[in-house]
Amino acid sequence: MNQLALNDLCRDFNLSKEKSELLASRLQERGYLESETKVTYFRNRSKQFEQYFSKTDDFCYCNNVNAMFAAFGENHNSDEWRIFIDGSKYSVKAVLLHKGNKEPSIPIGHSTKVKETYETMKELLKLIDYSSCNWKICCDLNVVAILTGLQGGYTKYSCFLCLWDSRADEKHFTQREWPKRNDHVVGKSNVLKTALVEKKQRYFSNIAHKTRANEKFCQSFSKKSGK
Template identity: 45%
Template sequence: MFQIEKQEFDKSDVKVTSPRKRHADLESYLKKSVELVYCCSIEEVLKYLKLPLDSSAWRLFIDSSKHSLKAVLLHNGNQHPSIPVAYSTKKEETYANISSLLNKIEYYKYKWEVCADFKMIAILTGMQTGYTKYMCFLCKWDSRATSSHYHIKYFEEHKVILPPLHIKLGVVKNFIKSLNTQGYAFKRIQTIFPRLSAAKLKEGMLVGPDIRKLLQDEEFYGHLSDMQKTAFDFMQLVISEFLGNSKAQNYAENIESMLIGFNNIGVKMSLKLHFLHSHLNFFKENLGAVSDEHGERFHQVLEERFKGKSQSVMLAEYVWGLYRNLDTSEHSRQAKYRKAY
């Protein structure tokens, strides 16, 4: 049998440390209730971070994934950091859970405008989730079971910000779905995105960077017919000069021309196209300042940061990290965190 020789070490070299308490002040503003971590005093958190208290300066972004449900305050104009105000890894995207979340963060005290995808908007406005793909919360366009729709009126429509990113994804998706899958244009898309499955390409399921890459591909454009090129040109104008950071003076004409072009090449009317067709006046003046794209990026950051864990201390640590990166914070050095805004 081998004998393990005991080794003595100098105890003077041992360092005893205690858990960091840098975020202790923030933990008093965060609570956990039935698997939901939420901010119970948003005003105090904003004061702590020395950020504007005016509710009109912020919009509330609500989103969910298969891993979590989250609510984040986004600054209108995107000049200040995003503030997570609620996070859960257990709660699903249902009307009861969303209404509970809004009550916990005292939404009706602040009444921020809300930016979310169309599924979340449907939940907020009390529509039946089984029919939301075919429904508009401003009118009963292509509705089913009309006697049951809008039976719950929990949210004010004028507080809803239409999601520019999701509308842009929907516009491009509808254009791609109208292409002949055996044609050269569609085969070019398969060449551009070899890692995407045939099923996803057929449904036009591209993300923001993919869309930018597709719009800049000259070979793809060259394979389009004359009518498709006309529709494609106006689609580019609508994306860059209406759904982006700038708005052209003739944006309404561009949208109308795009819709006419879509109709000519057989693009089917969808809910997202319906908003451009029937509710153009409902869009904000500057979509770039209130875009859901900013929230989607932050959504991914939280997914990566928390990795399915839901604890108030983690949220407090995140907010403290924002404070640590403020130019006005009194610290000798800056933490090298990747900013999420």
């Protein structure tokens, strides 16, 4: 087995550096590797890409997306990629997703020291130089609200698409159409801060909410069954 075949095998099994080296060592002991194949190759397999990533006190991020794509041997076309941004109380991440799922996903920003807030998203977009790429942003409702600059919590106008009134209980089951949220004025209709991205650049992804809904369903099912 030559080096390329061994690399493909480790990638197919999704092995870490340590496990890849362990597998290569076992194969070498049994004589399955060619003499030119290096067992220690995996120790530095990511070294050529380290120059395209930087660290701050809170973030690890890609400092040059175009150069990183060039290192992959690919041309970066922002129209063919979307950036998925998600976060929680403990972490934030940003991943590039290919539109047709023909290319693997590429993580370009990550932190385990911050939570999803307006200031965090603003810093993340600045670090990855979002303004020069302008990918379409794929995210859940929480991140959409943050990127839009809406006030958090139980507010009167919480929707980023229309002026749905959460306090008008008597209209929730009778009124089907609500005025569109056409303007974005700070201090009006629960807009707390300036929007971080243009309206046309963001859209809601229901992947995360489907996952959470399935988790809640399974939890309720477990309680009902007494398990």
